[in-house]
Amino acid sequence: MTQTNSSAKKPTQKLVVANWKMHGNLQQNAVLLGNFVKHLSSLKHTQVVVCSPYPYLAQLQSLLQNTHIAWGAQNVAKSEFGAFTGEVSALMLADFGCKFVIIGHSERSTAYCESDENIATKFVHAKKHGLTPILCVGETLIEREAGVMEMVVGKQLDAIINTHGAAVFANTVISYEPIWAIGTGLAATPEQAKSMHLFIRNKIANLNLDAANELKILYGGSVNPQNAVQLFVVESIDGGLIGKCSLYAQEFAEICLAAEQSAA
Numbered sequence: 001m002t003q004t005n006s007s008a009k010k011p012t013q014k015l016v017v018a019n020w021k022m023h024g025n026l027q028q029n030a031v032l033l034g035n036f037v038k039h040l041s042s043l044k045h046t047q048v049v050v051c052s053p054y055p056y057l058a059q060l061q062s063l064l065q066n067t068h069i070a071w072g073a074q075n076v077a078k079s080e081f082g083a084f085t086g087e088v089s090a091l092m093l094a095d096f097g098c099k100f101v102i103i104g105h106s107e108r109s110t111a112y113c114e115s116d117e118n119i120a121t122k123f124v125h126a127k128k129h130g131l132t133p134i135l136c137v138g139e140t141l142i143e144r145e146a147g148v149m150e151m152v153v154g155k156q157l158d159a160i161i162n163t164h165g166a167a168v169f170a171n172t173v174i175s176y177e178p179i180w181a182i183g184t185g186l187a188a189t190p191e192q193a194k195s196m197h198l199f200i201r202n203k204i205a206n207l208n209l210d211a212a213n214e215l216k217i218l219y220g221g222s223v224n225p226q227n228a229v230q231l232f233v234v235e236s237i238d239g240g241l242i243g244k245c246s247l248y249a250q251e252f253a254e255i256c257l258a259a260e261q262s263a264a
């Protein structure tokens with residue numbers, strides 16, 4: 001059952017995050033970023049963020065400086081430094097101006113066995129070092145069909161709440177990404193997304209209203225220019241985390257425009 005907390009307000013500014021996943025190269029990125037800057041710099045009600053693979057973060061830093069487009073990474077280590085070959089810490093990301101980091105994406109948690117506890121530690125590290133964590137939560141198709149999606153997402157949130165409290169969610173981002181919708185072309189309906197977004201915000205609002213009011217909740221999973229229009233007008237949806245369509249300048253620009261129009 002979704003709990004209700006009518007005092008929880010949604011933030012007004014929309015947020016659209018490009019998750020490039022493991023795509024791109026220097027040349028393609030330069031063209032894509034050039035188009036983003038050209039078409040998205042004038043947005044007034046929508047913050048745009050681009051998250052690339054680690055090697056291209058320096059390119060984002062360079063090509064997006066002095067623009068309104070922010071940038072981020074797709075993962076972070078759970079430790080600050082040490083003998084952890086292949087890892088990159090929040091301190092290192094913050095060191096050269098990274099502002100956002102995606103945490104707990106299901107493509108990582110399933111392929112690399114990330115536990116909810118590891119994800120919670122990464123989330124807190126990122127926040128401690130001044131990054132805005134974008135925490136991904138969501139259920140599998142089997143879990144949705146069994147009707148336990150709120151229990152599953154609630155448990156993912158509890159891994160952070162039980163160890164660090166609900167206040168840690170202030171000025172952070174949660175992205176509801178039903179696993180069955182990622183890369184399938186089958187997005188959640190606005191009603192399904194709305195219901196889960198309300199569940200998430202109310203769960204946090206019941207523990208810490210200020211944190212809930214300072215939290216953005218995105219929807220991710222097969223967002224395209226058409227369904228973005230319907231999804232982003234839903235009051236409880238603060239924007240989107242975009243995979244495939246963020247690799248195409250025109251489609252990504254249309255998605256950002258849908259966010260802008262829904263916020264205006």
Ligand code: 13P
Pocket residue numbers: 019105177181182183184185220221222223241242243244245
């Ligand atoms: P798609 O938009 O390709 O479904 O990917 C969604 C996603 O995983 C965003 O993080």
